[in-house]
Amino acid sequence: MKVCRSYIYMVSIILLAYLPVKAQNSVVTINDCQEWAVAQSSANTQKELNAQLLKVKLNDASSHLYPTLEINGLATYQSQVPQLPLELGVDRLSKDQYSISIDFSQSIFDGAKSFFRKKYERLLNESEIQKVNISINTLKEQVISLYLGLLIIEKQNNILTNAETALQEQINRLKILLENGVVYSNSIDQLELEALKIAQQKSELSSTKESLIASLSILTGKNLTDATFIVPELPEIEENTNSVRSEYAIFQNQQDALDYQRKLHFSNSLPSAQLFASAGYGRPTYNIFSNKFDWFYIVGVRLNVPIIAWAKTTGVGNIINLQKSIVVSQQSDFEKSNKIAIQEKLNEIKKIKKLIALDEQITNKYKSITNTFSKQLLNGTITAYDFIKHQNDELQSLLAQEVHSFQLLKAQYELLALKGLL
Numbered sequence: 001m002k003v004c005r006s007y008i009y010m011v012s013i014i015l016l017a018y019l020p021v022k023a024q025n026s027v028v029t030i031n032d033c034q035e036w037a038v039a040q041s042s043a044n045t046q047k048e049l050n051a052q053l054l055k056v057k058l059n060d061a062s063s064h065l066y067p068t069l070e071i072n073g074l075a076t077y078q079s080q081v082p083q084l085p086l087e088l089g090v091d092r093l094s095k096d097q098y099s100i101s102i103d104f105s106q107s108i109f110d111g112a113k114s115f116f117r118k119k120y121e122r123l124l125n126e127s128e129i130q131k132v133n134i135s136i137n138t139l140k141e142q143v144i145s146l147y148l149g150l151l152i153i154e155k156q157n158n159i160l161t162n163a164e165t166a167l168q169e170q171i172n173r174l175k176i177l178l179e180n181g182v183v184y185s186n187s188i189d190q191l192e193l194e195a196l197k198i199a200q201q202k203s204e205l206s207s208t209k210e211s212l213i214a215s216l217s218i219l220t221g222k223n224l225t226d227a228t229f230i231v232p233e234l235p236e237i238e239e240n241t242n243s244v245r246s247e248y249a250i251f252q253n254q255q256d257a258l259d260y261q262r263k264l265h266f267s268n269s270l271p272s273a274q275l276f277a278s279a280g281y282g283r284p285t286y287n288i289f290s291n292k293f294d295w296f297y298i299v300g301v302r303l304n305v306p307i308i309a310w311a312k313t314t315g316v317g318n319i320i321n322l323q324k325s326i327v328v329s330q331q332s333d334f335e336k337s338n339k340i341a342i343q344e345k346l347n348e349i350k351k352i353k354k355l356i357a358l359d360e361q362i363t364n365k366y367k368s369i370t371n372t373f374s375k376q377l378l379n380g381t382i383t384a385y386d387f388i389k390h391q392n393d394e395l396q397s398l399l400a401q402e403v404h405s406f407q408l409l410k411a412q413y414e415l416l417a418l419k420g421l422l
Contacts, residue, residue, distance in 0.1 A: 028227040030147045034422075036220035037143045038136055046132045054125040061117040067106040074099045074282070082288060091291040093284055098293075101280025108301070111270030116263045123257040130246040130253070137246070139219070140422045144413045146216045148406055150229055153209045155402040157202055163395050164198045167191055170387075173378060187377070190384035194391075235412050238419075239346055241339040245420035251331035255324055262320045274302040338418060345415045352408045359401035366394035 038044075074097075081093040171191045178185060217224045279297035286296050370390050377387045416422050 026227055027230055028224060029230050030144060030232045033143050033147055033216060033220050034140045036222055037139050040219065040221035041136070041139055043132050043136050043139075047129060050125055050128050050132070054121060057121040057125070058118050061121055062114040064110060065107050065114055067104060069102065069104050071100070071102050072280075073101075084289075090289050093288065093291050097283060099280055099282025099296075101278050101282070101296075104277045105302075106275040108273040108275055109271070111267040111272050113264065113267045116260050116267055120257055120260040120264055123253045123260065127250050127253040127257070130249045133246045137417060137420070137422050141414075141417050143216065143219055144410070144422075146212050146219070147229065148410050148413075150209060150212045150216070151231055152403065152406045153205050153212070154229065155406070156399055157205050157209075159395065159398045159402065160198050160202050160205070163391065164195060164202075167195050167198065167391070170374060170377070171195065177378065187384035190388060194388050232409065234409060235416055237349075237412055237415055241342045243335075243338055243342065243419045245338065245418070247334055247338075248331070248420075251327060251334070254327045258320050258324045258327070262317055265316045265320075269306050271303065271305045273304070276300060276302055342415065342418045345411060345418060349408065349411050349415065352404055352411060355404045356401070356408060359397070359404055363394070363397045363401055366390075366397045370394045 076098075077096045079095070081095055083092060084090045171188055174188050174191065178188060213224050213227075277297070277299040279295070281293065281295050283293045284291060285294045286298065287294075370387075370393075373382060373387045373390045376382045377384065413422070
């Protein structure tokens, strides 16, 4: 019985592990969504694979420094062989010759090729990591756009709900007056029509919200259907055009990689030295005066000093200089366009702040006017059409105020993205 209970318990744990992750009735922040989206993406896997790839490339860069051991065989027939007078009693060498040997070599100095190539591979790998970081930032921007879009819709829905409630209260008051014969039924019909229009707008917002939640759920790998989204605080920003975007690191790595590529090519013109040894069996041996099969060996140091390779080295150097100039010009163009984008975003933030400062005054004025028209409608001094018009004006001012506040929030996050600070 205990075994059965333990089995059921373990099965339950396994099933729970495979159930879809939900965020039902939980509070979700914009940072949570960004972290989940990054964890859900392949970014971390790509970084791990790049780390493994770098390890393989570094091993390959120094592979020629490891000793080599190989077996070589040779069988030849030649038209002539060295000959000495028969009077000397030396056997004539055979024209068919055979040998099998085991050969060993060990690099002593490679002209610093492995050092420069390792530096080169590390810089290329760092550029790939920075490209992954760029994709992560793009993903974060996408999450921010969806998240703030959801918040705007929720705020708009709340404003419409409040307007709907106020309208329904007005309808109820007019119905009482209608029973007393104070107002006409067409006034109530107009207000009820306006209530239906508001309900229609709420329905459209609800559909848009479902679509945004579905997209955000896919990005984060979480079920956010019943989640509560918290309005983030305005991020702190610095009013300058400084930026630490990953693109700058890529441009710098490209320039450094070209420098090491130049050094790597120059190392081909440097001397190199190898220790070698060979031992084998065959005919003839290193003793050319013997025509017998026998053992032989040789050990030594091999030195290679390139003499005429300057023309090729100069040509490659010129190519690298041109490539580096292209990268520098690309970096300069990117820096200019990024600074312009940052400055435009700073100007946009200032403009939105000015609008927000006036929004509150405008909405307060509209509220006061609407309250006055509400009383006048009950007194029969204005028509329902006049009341609806002014109530819509108030509604639009409230919506504009909320839109501006979220535009400011979005603009500041976009500024952080332009500065590489997400």
